[in-house]
Amino acid sequence: MNLFADTWAYLTDGSHWTGDGGLLDLLLEQLLLTIVALLIALVIGLPIALWLGHLGRGGFLAINISGVGRAIPTFAVLALLVLCEPIGYDTFGPFGRAGLATLIALALFALPPIVTNTYVGVDEVPRDIREAADGMGMRGWQKFARVELPLAMPLITSGIRLALVQVWATATIAALVAGPGLGNVITAGFFNGDYPRGLAGAIVVAAVALMLELVSAWAQRAVQSRARPDTRGVTSRDTEGGNDEASTDPGPVTHGDTGDGGRVVRR
Amino acid sequence: MTLLGSAAAVSAFAGPAGAPSGPAAEPKCYSAVVNEWICKDYFVDRQDELIAATREHLVITIFAVLLGLVLAIPLALLARRSARVEGAVLAFCTGVYTIPSLALFPLIVPFTGLSRTTVIIGLAFYSLTILVRNTTEGLRGVPDDVIESATGLGYSRRRMLLRIELPLALPVIMAGLRIATVSTVALTTVGALVAYGGLGNLLYNGVTTDFRAQVLAASLICVAIAVLLDGLLLLVQKGLTPWTRGAGRTA
Numbered sequence: 001m002n003l004f005a006d007t008w009a010y011l012t013d014g015s016h017w018t019g020d021g022g023l024l025d026l027l028l029e030q031l032l033l034t035i036v037a038l039l040i041a042l043v044i045g046l047p048i049a050l051w052l053g054h055l056g057r058g059g060f061l062a063i064n065i066s067g068v069g070r071a072i073p074t075f076a077v078l079a080l081l082v083l084c085e086p087i088g089y090d091t092f093g094p095f096g097r098a099g100l101a102t103l104i105a106l107a108l109f110a111l112p113p114i115v116t117n118t119y120v121g122v123d124e125v126p127r128d129i130r131e132a133a134d135g136m137g138m139r140g141w142q143k144f145a146r147v148e149l150p151l152a153m154p155l156i157t158s159g160i161r162l163a164l165v166q167v168w169a170t171a172t173i174a175a176l177v178a179g180p181g182l183g184n185v186i187t188a189g190f191f192n193g194d195y196p197r198g199l200a201g202a203i204v205v206a207a208v209a210l211m212l213e214l215v216s217a218w219a220q221r222a223v224q225s226r227a228r229p230d231t232r233g234v235t236s237r238d239t240e241g242g243n244d245e246a247s248t249d250p251g252p253v254t255h256g257d258t259g260d261g262g263r264v265v266r267r
Numbered sequence: 268m269t270l271l272g273s274a275a276a277v278s279a280f281a282g283p284a285g286a287p288s289g290p291a292a293e294p295k296c297y298s299a300v301v302n303e304w305i306c307k308d309y310f311v312d313r314q315d316e317l318i319a320a321t322r323e324h325l326v327i328t329i330f331a332v333l334l335g336l337v338l339a340i341p342l343a344l345l346a347r348r349s350a351r352v353e354g355a356v357l358a359f360c361t362g363v364y365t366i367p368s369l370a371l372f373p374l375i376v377p378f379t380g381l382s383r384t385t386v387i388i389g390l391a392f393y394s395l396t397i398l399v400r401n402t403t404e405g406l407r408g409v410p411d412d413v414i415e416s417a418t419g420l421g422y423s424r425r426r427m428l429l430r431i432e433l434p435l436a437l438p439v440i441m442a443g444l445r446i447a448t449v450s451t452v453a454l455t456t457v458g459a460l461v462a463y464g465g466l467g468n469l470l471y472n473g474v475t476t477d478f479r480a481q482v483l484a485a486s487l488i489c490v491a492i493a494v495l496l497d498g499l500l501l502l503v504q505k506g507l508t509p510w511t512r513g514a515g516r517t518a
Contacts, residue, residue: 003377070446071493073453075467076486079474083482169367173457176369177474183369190373190460202373206366213365 006196011203023185023204029096030181031208033174034167036095037106041163044107045114046156053122053152054144062119069112074170077105078177089178096180102171109170110163117159121152157220164216165209172205182208297480309480316469321488324465327458328451328492331387335394335447342395343402344428353403360396368393368457376461386458393454394447401443405436438511441504445497452493456485 010016017023052058081087081101092099125148133143175183182205189198296306310317346353363371371389379385409432417431433440456467464471466485473481505512 067449067497070449071453071490071497073456073467073470073486073489075456075459075470076453076482076489079470079482080486082474083477083479165365169369172367172369176457176459176471183367186369186373187460195376198373199377202370205370206374209365209367209370210362213361 003195003199007199007203010196010200016200023182023201026180026182026184027204027208029094030168030171030183033095033099033102033106033171033181034164034212037103037167037171038110038160038164040103040107041110041114041167042160045111046118049115049118050122050144050149053119054140054148056123059119059123062115066112066116069109074105074109074173075176077108078102078170078174078179081105082177082179098174098177098179101177102174102179102181105174106167106170110167113159113162113166114156115159117155117162118152121155121159122148124155125151154220154224157223161213161216161220164212168209168212297478299477302477302479304479304483306480309484313481317484317488320466320469320485321492323463324452324455324467324489324492327383327386327390327455327463327465328448328496331390331451331455332394332444332448334387334391335398335451336444338391339395339398339402342399343406346399346403347406356399357403360399363392364396368454369460372458372460381461381463383463385461386455386463390451390454390458394451397447397450398440398443401439401446402436405439405443406432408439409435434508437508438504441500441507445500445504448496448500449493452489452496456489 015022019025049062052062078101081104082089082098084101087101087104089098090100091097092103095103129147129151130143133147138146171181172183172186174181175187182201185201186198186205189195189201294300295308295312296303297309297312342356346356366374368389371392372385375385375389379388413431413435414427417427422431455465456470458464459467459471462468466489469481469485472478473485
């Protein structure tokens with residue numbers, strides 16, 4: 001009970017928030033890492049996945065990358081990168097100590113949900129809709145931009161949300177390898193026996209995580225409701241059902257997993 | 268070449284494992300001076316440590332997934348009672364899933380202390396979120412006409428659940444179990460925060476002492492455990508649902 005009171009005292013003490021290495025400083029550092037890593041993963045992952053989905057090729061790879069990402073511990077990748085000669089512990093600009101290693105690890109773990117969901121989203125556009133687009137005389141590029149991309153949007157955005165959750169979590173773990181971010185408050189607290197501090201750090205990390213989730217859910221809804229009027233004409237009942245199910249499913253189970261991947265690969 | 272050379276140097280001692288190497292000895296490939304990534308001597312000399320960490324890792328993973336499964340099935344059954352309950356359960360799951368593991372463990376520590384239980388409960392929460400989702404999804408996928416036939420045959424609700432619904436939902440539930448297990452193996456490493464991380468303890472120790480052979484070995488064993496357990500569960504699933512094998516051919 002004392003612990004909770006002390007934690008509360010830690011959180012309400014303004015001096016813990018301000019200054020160099022204070023909670024706000026670390027929070028901003030971790031947010032910067034998260035956003036930059038997510039952008040890197042989007043720039044690399046989206047074009048590849050969209051292209052593969054459009055061609056309907058490479059499905060095995062695009063879907064199984066999620067399984068691979070799950071099996072490899074983020075902590076292990078961070079540890080390996082930090083001990084790698086050219087990357088190491090050095091401070092990397094505004095990203096802090098071991099910033100480069102952390103940034104690479106974050107971008108790597110953001111890739112699987114983005115690639116898998118984007119691929120599945122584009123690949124699952126029903127054949128009859130594609131044929132209708134062909135029949136209307138659309139070229140490959142037009143078909144992609146005006147038919148496939150809008151219909152795949154719900155799955156793509158839920159993949160980005162999954163990636164965001166993953167990146168924030170991995171950025172927190174970076175503290176275990178003496179990296180940057182808010183996780184340092186947790187590790188410093190626990191490894192020095194200062195539990196109120198550790199618990200306070202955990203509460204801030206969890207609160208920001210939930211906030212990011214809520215904001216991204218809201219953003220996803222906003223994007224979808226704006227996209228819907230344009231797509232209403234071409235959306236068959238079939239797709240709408242599938243996409244709705246996916247959009248209310250921000251959890252870790254992507255489409256490829258529940259169907260064991262087989263359904264999409266076979267196509 | 269270097270690997271062979273150092274192995275020969277070790278066998279020249281022919282001493283028992285852990286025998287102190289004399290000052291004249293060539294430094295082992297895992298010593299701080301050499302610090303190679305791949306080092307056979309490391310696996311030989313630190314065998315006991317590696318086996319103990321692997322065992323700890325397996326115990327934590329298995330207990331966590333089982334606890335998650337035991338909690339997930341009643342929750343999923345509760346969730347399908349009404350849309351409101353389902354919404355609440357799924358919102359809870361999403362919330363838990365959003366919290367990073369390094370922040371979830373500290374939130375449990377006030378109740379269970381710095382113990383193995385803390386890690387098991389934390390990881391069970393993550394498995395739970397995956398399993399609840401897949402169990403509700405699997406139960407929803409049972410065809411209506413099958414349920415109607417069973418009702419017509421006079422199946423009670425309980426028998427319907429045990430004999431019809433759960434078996435038909437099993438492939439989806441097992442897919443969830445595989446995902447939960449693989450993620451739990453990876454997340455167990457974060458338990459190093461409270462000193463119960465299995466192979467994660469070796470990772471943490473390896474990073475702080477710049478011990479490459481140990482970090483690589485612990486990472487590889489982690490991935491191997493995940494792959495093995497995944498394959499094992501796939502075999503169990505095929506054994507439990509023999510009807511799905513024929514379905515693939517006829518489809």
